[in-house]
Amino acid sequence: SAVISQKPSRDICQRGTSLTIQCQVDSQVTMMFWYRQQPGQSLTLIATANQGSEATYESGFVIDKFPISRPNLTFSTLTVSNMSPEDSSIYLCSAEMGAGPRRTDTQYFGPGTRLTVL
Amino acid sequence: AQKVTQAQTEISVVEKEDVTLDCVYETRDTTYYLFWYKQPPSGELVFLIRRNSFDEQNEISGRYSWNFQKSTSSFNFTITASQVVDSAVYFCALSEAQAAGNKLTFGGGTRVLVKP
Numbered sequence: 001s002a003v004i005s006q007k008p009s010r011d012i013c014q015r016g017t018s019l020t021i022q023c024q025v026d027s028q029v030t031m032m033f034w035y036r037q038q039p040g041q042s043l044t045l046i047a048t049a050n051q052g053s054e055a056t057y058e059s060g061f062v063i064d065k066f067p068i069s070r071p072n073l074t075f076s077t078l079t080v081s082n083m084s085p086e087d088s089s090i091y092l093c094s095a096e097m098g099a100g101p102r103r104t105d106t107q108y109f110g111p112g113t114r115l116t117v118l
Numbered sequence: 119a120q121k122v123t124q125a126q127t128e129i130s131v132v133e134k135e136d137v138t139l140d141c142v143y144e145t146r147d148t149t150y151y152l153f154w155y156k157q158p159p160s161g162e163l164v165f166l167i168r169r170n171s172f173d174e175q176n177e178i179s180g181r182y183s184w185n186f187q188k189s190t191s192s193f194n195f196t197i198t199a200s201q202v203v204d205s206a207v208y209f210c211a212l213s214e215a216q217a218a219g220n221k222l223t224f225g226g227g228t229r230v231l232v233k234p
Contacts, residue, residue, distance in 0.1 A: 033221070042209065042224045043163075058221075090161060096220065105151060105213075105220050109163035 002027050002097055002108055010114035013083055020079045021113045023093035028073035031096035033107065034066070038089045046091075049076045083117045090114050120145045122212050122225035130231045131200050139195040139228045141210030147171075151220060152186065152193045153211040157227070163209070169193065200232045 003026040013019050023032065034046040046066055047055040055068040069077045080087050094107040121144040131137050143152065154166040167177065169186050177184050181198045197204050207227045213220035 031220075042226045043222075044224075045221055048221065092163060094163075094222075106153070106165060106168050107220070107222060108165055109155075111160075111162040114161070 002029070002095065004093065004095055004108055004110040006093060006110040006113050008113060009111065010116075012116045012118060014118055015084055017083055018079055018081045019083065019115060020077050021091055021093070023076045023078070023095075023110055025074045025095045027097070029095040029097060030073070031107075032070060032076045033094045033096075034068060034076070034078045035092045035094065035109075036089045037092060037112070043092065046078070080115065083115075085117045088115055088117045120150075120212050120214060120223040122210050122223055124210055124225035124228050126228045127226065128229040128231065130233065132233050133202060134199050137197050137200050137204075137230060137232075139197075139208050139210070139230070141193045141195065141225060143191050143193065143210070143212045145212060145214060147214045149214070151213045153213070153222065154184065154193075154195050155209045155211060156206045157209065158206040166195075197230070200230075202232050202234055205230060205232045 005024045007022045032049045035043040036046055037043045045058050046061045047057045047068055049055045049068050049070040051070050051073050065081050067079045090112045092109050092112045094109045096107050123142045125140055129137055150171045152169045156164045156166055167184055174186050174188055183196045185194045207229045209227045210225040211222045213222050
């Protein structure tokens, strides 16, 4: 496995503002993913972030609302833009361990960022 | 489209009882992976097991065991002699093996409460 950290661990934000969540992996990985977990719900994939290419968004999620950066093989950010109370969720990043031919097909998750929007 | 169903939303047991979590999946692919993750109250998601579609052997790891039956599209998880520390939400997930990244589809989760 690998160590995946996220910052911040939690935040309380005002409606209309934006928050950028950082995800750091302690080894190089090709595939990183961002998920949302609404209160009491399961996880839903927001987008896949591969280094060197634009993020691929799932149905219902758009780049203007959730811009993602992936500047290198160990780091990614997710921004939640123009927030509303409906964005209150846990946001989790994950990484498929290994890069290139060493990819393991198993995702490990960061500890999550608990976001509350007032 | 992929789908994962965990019919049990919550299970409550007394410590030392066994508990089995059901997972049924749907996929059109012949090559796929199945996973179980644990989410304790602290919120992080902990990887427990991965099984690929060609490997139907059951697996045991300590008090945990998994039963994969392709014929019924099920991947059930049993905790033997449950402990209070097993209290968590358990998610079953499915991914189709793709070169562009194995997107996970999660079931709704089963909350397990182990009472002392």
